[in-house]
Amino acid sequence: MGKKRLVSGIQPTGRMHLGNYLGAIQNWVSLQDDYESFFMIVDLHALTSVYEDPSQLRKSKRELAIDLLASGVDPEKACLFYQSEVVEHAELHLYLSMVTPLSWLERVPTYKGKIAELKEKDLHTYGFLGYPVLQAADILLYQGDVVPVGKDQLPHLELARQIVRRFNHLYKTDFPEADESLTHFPLLPGLDGRKMSKSYKNTIPLSSTPEEITALVLKMTTDPQRVRRNDPGNPEVCSVFSYHKLFNTEYSLKKIDAQCRAGSIGCVDCKQQCAALIVDKLATFREKRAYFEANPDIVDAVLDRGAKRASEVAKDTMKCVKKVIGL
Ligand code: TYM
Numbered sequence: 001m002g003k004k005r006l007v008s009g010i011q012p013t014g015r016m017h018l019g020n021y022l023g024a025i026q027n028w029v030s031l032q033d034d035y036e037s038f039f040m041i042v043d044l045h046a047l048t049s050v051y052e053d054p055s056q057l058r059k060s061k062r063e064l065a066i067d068l069l070a071s072g073v074d075p076e077k078a079c080l081f082y083q084s085e086v087v088e089h090a091e092l093h094l095y096l097s098m099v100t101p102l103s104w105l106e107r108v109p110t111y112k113g114k115i116a117e118l119k120e121k122d123l124h125t126y127g128f129l130g131y132p133v134l135q136a137a138d139i140l141l142y143q144g145d146v147v148p149v150g151k152d153q154l155p156h157l158e159l160a161r162q163i164v165r166r167f168n169h170l171y172k173t174d175f176p177e178a179d180e181s182l183t184h185f186p187l188l189p190g191l192d193g194r195k196m197s198k199s200y201k202n203t204i205p206l207s208s209t210p211e212e213i214t215a216l217v218l219k220m221t222t223d224p225q226r227v228r229r230n231d232p233g234n235p236e237v238c239s240v241f242s243y244h245k246l247f248n249t250e251y252s253l254k255k256i257d258a259q260c261r262a263g264s265i266g267c268v269d270c271k272q273q274c275a276a277l278i279v280d281k282l283a284t285f286r287e288k289r290a291y292f293e294a295n296p297d298i299v300d301a302v303l304d305r306g307a308k309r310a311s312e313v314a315k316d317t318m319k320c321v322k323k324v325i326g327l
Contacts, residue, residue: 002036003034003035003036004034004035004036004145004146005035005036005037005038005142005143005144005145005146006028006031006032006035006036006037006038006078006144006145006146006147006148007037007038007039007040007138007139007142007144007146007147007178008024008028008038008039008040008147008148008149009039009040009041009042009045009083009135009138010024010025010039010040010041010042010064010068011041011042011045011046012041012042012043012046012057012060012061012063012064013046013049013050013060013198014060014198014203014205015060015063015064015067015198015203015205015206015207016063016064016067016068016071016205016206016207017196017198017203017204017205017206018188018196018203018204018206018278019150019187019188019190019195019196019197019203020150020206021071021206022183022185022188022246023149023150023151023182023183023185023186023187023188024148024149024150024183025068025071025072025073026071026183027148027181027182027183028068028071028073028078028148029071029072029073029074031146031148031181032073032074032077032078033077035145035146037077037078037079038078038079038081038142038144038310038313039068039073039078039079039080039081039306040080040081040082040083040086040138040310041061041064041065041068041080041081041082041083042083042134042135042138043057043061043082043083043084044083044084044089044090044134045083045131045134045135046060047127048123048125048127048128048130048131048134049114049118049121049123049128051125051127052121052122061082062299063207065080065082065299065302065303066289066292066293066299067206067207067289068080069288069292069299069302070206070285070286070288070289070291070292071206071285072288075302075305075306079305079306079309079310080302080303080306081303081306081307081309081310082303082307083138085303085307085310085311086141086307086310086311086314088141088311088314088315088317088318089134089137089138089141089314091318092137092140092141092314092317092318092321093130093133093134093137095321095325096133096136096137096140096163096167097130097133099163099166099167099170100133100136100163100166102129104159104162104163105129105130105132105133105159106129108132108155108156108159109155110131110132110152110155110156111128111129111131111132114128114199115128117199118199132155132156132159132160133163135156135160136159136160136163136164139160139164139178140160140163140164140167140175140317141313141314141317141318142310142313142314142317143175143176143317144176144178145176145178145179146178146179146180146181147178147179147180147181148180148181148182148183149180149181149182150182150183150186150187150188151182151186151187152187152195153180154180157178157180160178161177161178164176164177164178165177171324171325172324173320173324185246188246189239189242190202190203190204190239191203191204191216191217191219191220191221191239192220192221192239193221193239204216204217204278206282206285206289207286207289210279213275213278213279213282214272214275214279216275217240217243217271217272217274217275217278218268218271218272218275220239220240220243220271220274221238221239222238222239222240222267222270222271223235223237223238223260224237226263226267229263229266229267230263230264231263232260232261232262232263233260233261233263233267234260234261235256235257235260235261238260240267240270240271240274241256241257241260241270243274243277243278244256244270244273244274244277247274247277247278247281248273248274248277252273256270256273
C-alpha cells in the first residue's frame with residue numbers, strides 16, 4: 001500500500017496572510033511527511049474573479065510560490081505547482097460539470113456571498129458559478145484522501161464529495177470522497193474582527209516587514225466600550241486579545257487579561273506586545289523568503305518539477321475517467 005494522498009490549493013489573488021498560514025498552510029507542512037502531497041497555486045480559480053484585469057496574476061503566483069516555500073512546503077516531500085500548468089484540471093472540470101446539477105452550485109453559501117461582497121466585480125459568469133466544480137476536479141484528479149483547509153472551505157469540500165458520489169454512482173467507480181483536515185485556528189479574524197480575508201483588506205501578509213506588522217496591529221479594533229486608557233476593558237470582545245491567545249504564553253495571557261479588565265494596560269502597549277509576538281513567530285519565514293527571492297532559478301525548478309509529477313498522476317486519472325464514462 002502506498003501513502004495516502006493529500007491535496008490542497010490556494011488562490012494567487014493577493015499576498016499570503018496569517019489566516020492562510022494558521023488555517024491551512026501550517027497543516028500542509030505538518031502533514032507532508034505522512035502523505036503523498038499535491039499543493040497547487042490555483043491560478044484558474046483566481047481567474048474566475050480577476051478575469052477583467054489579470055495583469056497582476058503572474059507576479060502574484062510567483063510571490064505565492066515563494067511564500068509557500070518559505071512557510072515550509074518541502075519540494076523533496078511535496079509536489080508544488082501552478083494549476084494551469086496541468087491541463088487535465090480544465091478537462092476534468094468539464095466532465096464533472098456534466099454531472100453537477102445547477103441547483104447544487106446556486107446553493108453554495110460562498111456563491112451568493114461573494115457576489116454581494118465583491119460588488120465592484122462582475123461575477124455573474126459561467127466560470128464563477130463553476131468555481132466549486134473546478135475545486136472538485138482539483139481533488140479528484142489526484143484522488144485525494146485528505147484536504148487541509150480552513151473552515152470557510154467546508155461547503156466546497158462537501159460539494160466536492162457530493163459530485164464524486166454522483167460520478168461514482170453514474171459510472172460505477174469508486175473514487176475517494178476526500179475528508180477535510182482543520183488546524184486549531186480554522187477561522188482567524190482579521191484586523192477589523194471579521195474573517196481575515198484578502199477581499200476585506202484586513203489581512204496581515206506574511207511577507208510584511210516587522211515595521212509593517214506593527215503598524216497593522218496598531219490599527220486593530222479593540223473593545224469599542226473602552227474609550228479612555230484607564231477604562232476597564234473586556235478582552236473577550238477584543239481582536240488583539242484573540243491574537244494574544246494564539247501566540248502568547250498562558251502566564252502572559254492571564255496577566256494581560258487582568259490588566260485589561262482593571263484598565264491598567266493601554267491598548268497601544270497591548271498591541272505592541274502582540275505585534276512583537278507575531279514578528280518573532282515569522283522570523284524564520286522572513287529568512288527563508290529572502291533566500292528564495294534571491295534564488296529565482298530554484299523556485300522555477302521546483303515548480304517545473306512539481307507540474308511534471310502532477311501531470312503524470314493527472315494523466316493516469318484521466319485515462320480511467322474517460323474509460324469509465326465510455327469516451
Ligand atoms: P484561499 O486561497 O481563499 O485560501 C487558502 C487557504 O487558507 C484558508 N484561509 C483561512 N483559514 C483560517 N482563517 C482565515 N481567515 C482564512 N482565510 C483563508 C482557506 O480555508 C484555504 O484553506 N477555494 C480555495 C482554493 C482551492 C482549494 C482547491 C483548496 C482551489 N482548489 C482544492 C483545497 C482543495 C480558496 O479559495 O482558498
